[in-house]
Amino acid sequence: MTQIDNLNFPELLTQVVGAIENLKSSYGEFATHPSMKSDQAKVSAVLEELTDRLENNFPYFHPSYAAQMLKAPHPVAVAAYLATMMLNPNNHSIDSSPATTQMERDVLKQIAAMFGYPEEFLGHLTSSGTTANLEALWIARELQPTKKIAHSADAHYTHARMSEVLGTTNVSIATESDGRMSLDELEKELKTGEIGTIVATLGTTGLGAVDPLAEIIELAKKYGARVHVDTAYGGFFKLIADNHLAPETARHFAALKDADSIVVDPHKHGLQPYGSGAVFFRDISIGKFYKHDSPYTYFISDDVHFGEIQLECSRAGASAAAIWATLKVFPLTEQGLGSALIPTVNAAKNWHKLLLDSDSLMPYQKPELDILTYLPRVDSLTKLDEISHEILVQAGSGSKAQQIHLATYIVKPEALQARGFKLNADAKNARILRSVLMKPEHETWVPALHNKVQEIARKLIR
Numbered sequence: 211m212t213q214i215d216n217l218n219f220p221e222l223l224t225q226v227v228g229a230i231e232n233l234k235s236s237y238g239e240f241a242t243h244p245s246m247k248s249d250q251a252k253v254s255a256v257l258e259e260l261t262d263r264l265e266n267n268f269p270y271f272h273p274s275y276a277a278q279m280l281k282a283p284h285p286v287a288v289a290a291y292l293a294t295m296m297l298n299p300n301n302h303s304i305d306s307s308p309a310t311t312q313m314e315r316d317v318l319k320q321i322a323a324m325f326g327y328p329e330e331f332l333g334h335l336t337s338s339g340t341t342a343n344l345e346a347l348w349i350a351r352e353l354q355p356t357k358k359i360a361h362s363a364d365a366h367y368t369h370a371r372m373s374e375v376l377g378t379t380n381v382s383i384a385t386e387s388d389g390r391m392s393l394d395e396l397e398k399e400l401k402t403g404e405i406g407t408i409v410a411t412l413g414t415t416g417l418g419a420v421d422p423l424a425e426i427i428e429l430a431k432k433y434g435a436r437v438h439v440d441t442a443y444g445g446f447f448k449l450i451a452d453n454h455l456a457p458e459t460a461r462h463f464a465a466l467k468d469a470d471s472i473v474v475d476p477h478k479h480g481l482q483p484y485g486s487g488a489v490f491f492r493d494i495s496i497g498k499f500y501k502h503d504s505p506y507t508y509f510i511s512d513d514v515h516f517g518e519i520q521l522e523c524s525r526a527g528a529s530a531a532a533i534w535a536t537l538k539v540f541p542l543t544e545q546g547l548g549s550a551l552i553p554t555v556n557a558a559k560n561w562h563k564l565l566l567d568s569d570s571l572m573p574y575q576k577p578e579l580d581i582l583t584y585l586p587r588v589d590s591l592t593k594l595d596e597i598s599h600e601i602l603v604q605a606g607s608g609s610k611a612q613q614i615h616l617a618t619y620i621v622k623p624e625a626l627q628a629r630g631f632k633l634n635a636d637a638k639n640a641r642i643l644r645s646v647l648m649k650p651e652h653e654t655w656v657p658a659l660h661n662k663v664q665e666i667a668r669k670l671i672r
């Protein structure tokens with residue numbers, strides 16, 4: 211089965227490759243150095259071997275892949291990336307990327323506006339959510355060198371790891387039974403006076419839980435702490451929060467405008483290929499921590515080089531071009547990119563309903579975004595672990611067209627108990643099932659996915 215699409219992708223690729231070749235030849239012909247010459251047939255054979263070897267992958271692009279946080283980029287992003295990559299501008303400095311530095315500024319303005327940030331902010335794209343978060347935590351340390359960084363126990367592991375890199379102390383705050391940071395536990399830590407920055411996650415990577423940002427911001431004000439928000443995965447859900455997420459969830463997305471810093475990954479829900487993160491700071495005066503010898507005012511001038519306000523040096527101008535082009539086609543509105551996110555949330559909601567009525571499966575918790583966790587109806591942790599894994603294996607077997615791909619998620623007996631499950635705790639932890647339903651096509655695929663998983667579960671439980 212091929213993807214049924216309205217775009218003629220090969221035609222778009224021919225268009226951009228042709229246009230860039232023309233651009234290059236407008237500078238006049240030059241002879242390729244003999245050392246760079248290669249044989250057409252040989253290159254073709256190597257590329258054929260490459261595409262054969264790429265068989266060894268899961269079908270991230272297909273709705274039958276309902277496992278980890280992976281999907282293929284949109285063709286517009288691929289074509290824009292390819293076109294720009296042929297010239298290979300480096301968004302480190304304006305001189306090495308006049309066109310794509312401007313595109314990056316445009317893109318940053320749009321994303322900052324989506325979060326409700328003021329017009330003057332400091333921000334830039336990064337190669338990943340990891341580097342973007344590292345940068346935000348580094349600024350946190352520079353501002354309050356003796357203080358600790360607090361994040362929930364379900365925050366991405368990068369925060370604990372980067373605290374190690376930065377030599378800061380991090381404090382893990384327990385979560386409630388909905389996977390959100392416990393405000394009581396957070397306040398206990400804040401009362402010690404040792405917390406400088408609170409990291410809130412809007413959309414945890416495991417469960418898609420949204421930390422109570424509105425209250426976290428109030429607590430931070432009360433105790434003089436800063437707030438960094440990691441929306442690497444969830445940030446673009448801001449587009450649909452008011453009309454398509456639970457009011458409680460929407461309230462926390464609305465509070466993003468008051469965060470001191472925000473990270474979002476266009477390579478998660480922004481239709482981009484990997485190599486696309488972003489970080490934003492509300493207070494432009496933090497620019498002083500980056501400077502080598504430029505005066506502070508340099509950072510608010512229109513001519514700031516991204517290299518002067520980022521930890522990374524070289525960075526692909528192609529990434530900026532790809533997001534820029536994508537946002538022209540899918541603007542940051544509910545009707546634009548939002549229309550690709552609404553069905554992902556519906557997919558999780560609908561599958562959750564089916565699980566509530568199933569005789570052999572049940573939901574682990576109610577999904578807030580597009581991540582669904584679920585488990586077979588068994589009576590002990592040992593069986594839970596075994597059967598969850600077996601469901602994953604059986605679902606992924608058979609012909610390519612029959613396979614569906616799921617992921618697992620490790621839970622502790624206390625976490626199961628907190629959610630009202632009464633299982634014999636005969637193991638330290640157990641795997642349950644997890645599906646990131648991040649493709650809009652998942653909405654129509656949910657009944658088929660559910661039926662297949664349920665059928666396997668029924669046979670295994672019997």
Ligand SMILES: *Cc1c(COP(=O)(O)O)cnc(C)c1O
Nearest residue numbers: 338339340366415440442443475
């Ligand atoms: C994915 C993710 C990260 C890490 O980002 P990378 O782009 O994979 O480096 C950090 N935090 C959260 C919440 C994430 O989902």
